[in-house]
Amino acid sequence: MSDRLPPLLWVRVFEAAARHGNFVAAARELSVSAGAVSRTVKELEEFMGVELFVRKARGVELTETAAAYARAIAPAIRQIAQASAELRSSAQHQSLRVTAMPALAQRWLVPRLGEFYELHPDITVIVSAESAVLDLANSAFDVALRHGSSEPSGCELVELFREEMFPVLSPKLAAKHALQSPQDLFGLTALHDTYWESDWSIWLSAQGLEPPKRWRSLYFTLYTMAVDAAVAGQGVLVGHAALIEDELRRGDLVAPFAPRVSSPKRYYAAVRSDRAAMPAVRSFIDWLRTCTPPAAAVA
Numbered sequence: 001m002s003d004r005l006p007p008l009l010w011v012r013v014f015e016a017a018a019r020h021g022n023f024v025a026a027a028r029e030l031s032v033s034a035g036a037v038s039r040t041v042k043e044l045e046e047f048m049g050v051e052l053f054v055r056k057a058r059g060v061e062l063t064e065t066a067a068a069y070a071r072a073i074a075p076a077i078r079q080i081a082q083a084s085a086e087l088r089s090s091a092q093h094q095s096l097r098v099t100a101m102p103a104l105a106q107r108w109l110v111p112r113l114g115e116f117y118e119l120h121p122d123i124t125v126i127v128s129a130e131s132a133v134l135d136l137a138n139s140a141f142d143v144a145l146r147h148g149s150s151e152p153s154g155c156e157l158v159e160l161f162r163e164e165m166f167p168v169l170s171p172k173l174a175a176k177h178a179l180q181s182p183q184d185l186f187g188l189t190a191l192h193d194t195y196w197e198s199d200w201s202i203w204l205s206a207q208g209l210e211p212p213k214r215w216r217s218l219y220f221t222l223y224t225m226a227v228d229a230a231v232a233g234q235g236v237l238v239g240h241a242a243l244i245e246d247e248l249r250r251g252d253l254v255a256p257f258a259p260r261v262s263s264p265k266r267y268y269a270a271v272r273s274d275r276a277a278m279p280a281v282r283s284f285i286d287w288l289r290t291c292t293p294p295a296a297a298v299a
Helices: 008-020 023-030 034-048 064-092 102-119 171-176 182-187 199-206 223-231 245-250 279-290
Strands: 053-056 059-062 094-100 123-129 143-148 155-168 190-193 217-220 236-240 261-272
Touching: 008 023, 008 034, 008 064, 023 034, 059 064, 094 102, 094 279, 102 123, 102 143, 102 223, 102 279, 123 279, 143 279, 155 199, 155 279, 190 199, 190 223, 199 236, 199 261, 217 223, 223 236, 261 279
Parallel strands: 094 123, 094 143, 190 217, 190 236
Antiparallel strands: 053 059, 143 261, 155 236, 155 261
16 A cells, blocks of 8 residues: 555545535635536545545535545644644744844833834834843844944944933922033032943033042943933933933923033944845834934945
8 A cells, every 4th residue: 555645735625525515615615616626536536546425416425435534634634724824924923133222222212113013013023122242143133223433344234313412400400509501510419321431521521621520420320220310300411312302302301501412422223234134124224214314324
């Protein structure tokens, strides 16, 4: 006895014909003609060497042997159909792994992700907040959102936005102190994010000032913590415009002095060269470009 498997199409057609008890209904389910069903069943009978249906003047009748065969293969046909549907669904649903520095992830990317999901509900974005510099090409990530002055090699780059920095504090704290000039800030507690330790020196230097040797300070390892401290009236912080726009709009923070300083660094998205052509990656990068001025995008 041969152990060769019959073609799956033949088996599927037979199972439908056996389940319906006639070729016309099976043809309707399979979107083929009744003649095609009849021919396919005939091919399966010749392959098996047994008669599966008894042809009669008013239709066909399933043989007992064929009925037992139909009962045996029906679960397998259903399993194949279900597994195939799950595979198609998996292929249509895409995932994207993004690593972003914590401040950028928390205060800029995450609040905007809802817009991306509305445009691309079939893409799952996995965001990891990490400040460590990584070798993107040898990582598990597709895209990295970073802040810096250097450009990683071998990546497609999209500039997100240029940096604007200026002191901010709570309205209550501002009202409590007569802030007439930047020098008056030295009477307040300086809030620092350890990732941006040079913030105060950059802004003060642009004003022709140097911080006092003994300036009361609080340090935080996350920019969000420093912002929360500023909102709570614990001191004055160098605000990064794109990262505190909500607090400024709500009036939780105010800027006592007009001068804004451009940072020597910038925010950018780096895309792995071997993943750049993936549909999910392209959709994400195209969306990022819409979040920034057209002139800011670079290849």
